[in-house]
Amino acid sequence: MLDRIRDDPPCHIRASPLLEAHAHNRLRQINTPSTGIVTNTRLTHGTPSALYARSPSRYWEDDAKVPVHAHATCKDIARQLVENEPGRNINVLLGGGRRHWIPMTEFDREERDQRGRRTDGRNLLDAWVHDKKTRDLHAEYVWNKAQFDGVDPRYTDYLLGIFGYSHLDFEVDRNKGPTGDPSLVEMTVKAIQILRKNPHGFFLMVEAGRLDHAHHYNMAARALDEVARLEEAVNAALKLTDASNTLLVVTADHSHTMTFGGASVPRGNPVLGFDKETSDLDGKPYTTLLYGNGPGYAHTTPTGRQDLTGFNTQDINFVQQAAVPRKYETHGGEDVPVYAYGPGAHLFSGTIEQTYIAHAIAHAACIAEDNNHAHRRGPEAGSPRSVGVERWLAGVDVDDSASPPTSLSLSPPPPGEGSLSRDRTPTPPEPRLNGGATFC
Numbered sequence: 001m002l003d004r005i006r007d008d009p010p011c012h013i014r015a016s017p018l019l020e021a022h023a024h025n026r027l028r029q030i031n032t033p034s035t036g037i038v039t040n041t042r043l044t045h046g047t048p049s050a051l052y053a054r055s056p057s058r059y060w061e062d063d064a065k066v067p068v069h070a071h072a073t074c075k076d077i078a079r080q081l082v083e084n085e086p087g088r089n090i091n092v093l094l095g096g097g098r099r100h101w102i103p104m105t106e107f108d109r110e111e112r113d114q115r116g117r118r119t120d121g122r123n124l125l126d127a128w129v130h131d132k133k134t135r136d137l138h139a140e141y142v143w144n145k146a147q148f149d150g151v152d153p154r155y156t157d158y159l160l161g162i163f164g165y166s167h168l169d170f171e172v173d174r175n176k177g178p179t180g181d182p183s184l185v186e187m188t189v190k191a192i193q194i195l196r197k198n199p200h201g202f203f204l205m206v207e208a209g210r211l212d213h214a215h216h217y218n219m220a221a222r223a224l225d226e227v228a229r230l231e232e233a234v235n236a237a238l239k240l241t242d243a244s245n246t247l248l249v250v251t252a253d254h255s256h257t258m259t260f261g262g263a264s265v266p267r268g269n270p271v272l273g274f275d276k277e278t279s280d281l282d283g284k285p286y287t288t289l290l291y292g293n294g295p296g297y298a299h300t301t302p303t304g305r306q307d308l309t310g311f312n313t314q315d316i317n318f319v320q321q322a323a324v325p326r327k328y329e330t331h332g333g334e335d336v337p338v339y340a341y342g343p344g345a346h347l348f349s350g351t352i353e354q355t356y357i358a359h360a361i362a363h364a365a366c367i368a369e370d371n372n373h374a375h376r377r378g379p380e381a382g383s384p385r386s387v388g389v390e391r392w393l394a395g396v397d398v399d400d401s402a403s404p405p406t407s408l409s410l411s412p413p414p415p416g417e418g419s420l421s422r423d424r425t426p427t428p429p430e431p432r433l434n435g436g437a438t439f440c
């Protein structure tokens with residue numbers, strides 16, 4: 001892989017058409033929506049970095065991972081987020097991964113025995129704060145729940161919250177106290193409260209990335225719990241926005257090898273339990289949820305498949321059985337669903353290539369290269385313009401040793417909240433519903 005990459009022009013790969021188009025509009029001094037990323041993985045991980053970074057490898061999260069021959073022409077992903085367009089102008093960044101932001105000469109402030117991974121001596125956390133201060137922006141950096149809870153969205157236009165040395169904990173393990181971390185839904189709500197102040201709307205990507213990791217461990221109970229946490233975030237987004245002017249997209253970038261089987265599974269049978277029948281070949285019980293590959297192969301013994309009789313298969317740490325041994329389970333290759341709600345939802349139907357999704361969202365949000373479509377058609381045409389795609393909230397998935405699904409959304413700003421105003425006078429953060437302005 002690296003050999004092939006070595007011949008490629010480093011960092012000439014195009015980032016997401018979404019935020020690239022957004023950055024282009026910004027440079028043209030076109031009024032642009034606010035933007036945000038929420039994830040429970042590292043902010044420099046696969047899914048979030050695709051929104052702002054150009055890199056031949058997703059693993060170049062800090063300079064230590066960038067090959068020497070590429071140093072002169074390619075910044076690592078963390079530096080791109082702090083220094084480059086569109087990263088440096090993303091309003092809300094909430095997630096994990098401090099290790100890629102601090103130098104090897106410094107220890108992490110929470111995991112005191114862990115050093116940063118940067119070899120260039122730079123502290124990008126300080127650099128992010130300095131950049132916003134230099135530009136006289138209302139910005140805050142936080143790294144635990146107490147600080148996060150203290151952020152007043154009315155007075156904050158830029159928020160960087162990095163709550164973990166690496167990924168954030170699974171929800172079932174999360175420290176919910178003041179020294180712990182905010183939940184996915186708490187981060188989603190705070191992000192929307194900050195972003196919706198912009199009268200030109202917002203784009204927000206929310207990633208429930210730990211869901212993917214649970215599958216890689218063949219831990220179905222943890223995976224399902226993370227799905228429930230994603231549902232909480234989506235429900236919160238629906239409550240804070242209006243479907244008349246906010247496009248909400250929920251999807252994943254891939255599936256996993258988990259199967260939902262059983263010859264006799266009556267209604268009410270626990271999804272994390274056993275099939276009502278035992279195997280008609282080895283006579284042993286088997287769980288309804290199984291994996292095609294992964295660490296669950298450890299249930300296979302020299303004398304055959306392990307007999308799980310008496311096991312608590314609903315335990316949060318139970319590992320489902322897998323057919324093929326692997327250290328970590330792989331992704332799956334089948335199609336995944338895309339759910340869309342709000343203006344432009346009609347663009348998402350049938351079987352589509354995954355890269356189409358970003359273009360469709362950019363089109364609906366009027367930030368694409370053909371962003372005059374709304375004006376051409378006029379409001380009566382019922383085009384995405386009336387879409388008022390003023391703010392979004394979108395969610396997408398993760399990746400390898402990373403994770404899956406998430407949500408996106410666009411929606412309009414609450415009246416009177418002003419756009420990134422310097423005015424410290426508190427204004428009610430009530431979202432404006434049914435906004436009808438033209439946003440292209």
Ligand SMILES: [Zn+2]
Nearest residue numbers: 399400401402
């Ligand atoms: Zn993955």
